Amino acid sequence: MSRVKIGVLVSGGGTNLQAIIDAIDNNNINAEIAVVISNKFGVYSLERAKKHSIESLVIDSKKYNNIYQYNEDILHEMKERGVELVVLAGYLKILTPNFIKEYKNRIINIHPSLIPSFCGGGYYGENVHKAVLKKGVKLTGATVHFVDEGTDTGPIVLQECVKISDHETLESLKKKVLKIEHKILVDAVKLYCQGKLSVKENKVYIEK
């Protein structure tokens, strides 16, 4: 089976990107990362890509006065490299309807909660864990989903939960959830690359 070409969009440290890089290097995923694109300079994700001789680009969102041209330029880079699957790994910018249409059910996002809890506008990064701790829920976790036109509303691919202890701190919770993110993101990308994912009426089915 030929290797699936993946394009990864990043905005930060890139631990989720690293998890995919490691899984590919360990032959756990039959894919290649064709390009890593960041919306800003100086993020460690770019170093991670360079260390593994993966092409990386910065398409600086600050240089655009609208998200439409910004997304078209990213789309062009993805299509020019024959990218089949787009992975949002800690990526914080909005994707436009045209981008999502071009890559329908071929954009995977990792969110640090059990969607539909603690998701949507303003729920990203630490904000999610702060809201989880404030609410006092006993379980949280991470979700991998296909991206649709909403915010964190696309068909859910995988989820995994973690228990929250009475003395949980923001730092301890971040660490716990990030570990789960890495695990299920790799699992979801692997399932996609194996052709085992299908979507019917907004629900994901996984071939056994």
Ligand code: GRF
């Ligand atoms: C993390 O908060 C993660 O929950 C979310 O993006 C943030 C940074 O991830 N998906 P990464 O280390 O840049 O992959």
